[in-house]
Amino acid sequence: VIGIGAGDPEHVTRQAIGAIGATDVVFVIEKGAEDLVALRRELLATHGAPGHRVVEITDPRRDRGAARYAEAVEVWRSARADAWSDAIASELGPEQSGAFLVWGDPSLYDSTIAVLDELVARGEPLGYEVIPGISSVSALAARHGIPLNRIGGAVQITTGRRLAADGLPDGVEDIVVMLDADCSFRHLTEEPLEIYWGAYLGTADEMLIAGSLREVAAEIVAARAEARARKGWIMDTYLLRRR
Ligand SMILES: C[S@@+](CC[C@H](N)C(=O)[O-])C[C@H]1O[C@@H](n2cnc3c(N)ncnc32)[C@H](O)[C@@H]1O
Numbered sequence: 573v574i575g576i577g578a579g580d581p582e583h584v585t586r587q588a589i590g591a592i593g594a595t596d597v598v599f600v601i602e603k604g605a606e607d608l609v610a611l612r613r614e615l616l617a618t619h620g621a622p623g624h625r626v627v628e629i630t631d632p633r634r635d636r637g638a639a640r641y642a643e644a645v646e647v648w649r650s651a652r653a654d655a656w657s658d659a660i661a662s663e664l665g666p667e668q669s670g671a672f673l674v675w676g677d678p679s680l681y682d683s684t685i686a687v688l689d690e691l692v693a694r695g696e697p698l699g700y701e702v703i704p705g706i707s708s709v710s711a712l713a714a715r716h717g718i719p720l721n722r723i724g725g726a727v728q729i730t731t732g733r734r735l736a737a738d739g740l741p742d743g744v745e746d747i748v749v750m751l752d753a754d755c756s757f758r759h760l761t762e763e764p765l766e767i768y769w770g771a772y773l774g775t776a777d778e779m780l781i782a783g784s785l786r787e788v789a790a791e792i793v794a795a796r797a798e799a800r801a802r803k804g805w806i807m808d809t810y811l812l813r814r815r
Contacts, residue, residue, distance in 0.1 A: 657694070
């Protein structure tokens with residue numbers, strides 16, 4: 573399981589490059605956004621082992637309308653495990669190694685490890701190693717030139733869905749929000765918050781906006797909508813910091 577960073581080819585570590593070069597079969601799960609495919613293609617062209625193969629695994633559809641979110645994700649994960657199991661069994665020889673290239677770092681909002689764990693729990697004869705990557709959260713902090721926490725403080729990483737449903741978490745001064753298609757920060761403009769926002773981090777289209785949430789929220793919403801319409805997709809992450 574190889575973390576490849578969140579968009580900047582320079583963020584791919586030497587450890588990741590070594591692992592890519594030692595892989596017989598690269599399993600590709602989703603086609604993903606254009607830039608994601610381009611980065612993957614570039615990495616494999618430059619660092620892939622001679623004769624390596626790329627095997628596409630068709631992702632089962634997820635029931636996005638399901639009322640019970642966690643349950644729907646579990647069902648989906650299990651269907652993915654079936655598809656991955658078939659692909660590994662038919663494409664990978666006993667002495668061969670396969671790799672899953674993971675956007676950013678595999679430890680953050682990525683199900684690769686959980687699906688492989690399910691295969692191991694089912695008794696499949698495979699083991700895996702995780703190679704960390706630079707996450708979009710690290711890229712966000714670096715591009716804004718900020719630490720994520722303040723002295724001795726806690727940081728919470730959460731999703732736009734949770735922020736919208738639960739509001740700001742108690743007792744946390746710094747909150748990183750990912751997977752927010754809905755600009756959930758819009759509902760918090762009355763709070764004394766700073767926002768550090770970044771989209772397409774590490775790519776040529778990178779966008780950065782920071783400031784008092786009350787003052788820049790509308791600017792971010794407009795910039796996000798314009799970029800999304802122009803490119804057809806967007807990935808953005810932000811830090812909310814209580815003043
Ligand atoms: C499925 S999660 C994967 C996170 C990834 N494993 C990581 O370490 O960054 C996708 C979310 O990551 C964030 N993200 C990933 N790449 C990004 C980028 N280049 N710029 C801004 N946000 C990004 C966005 O919040 C997006 O909704």
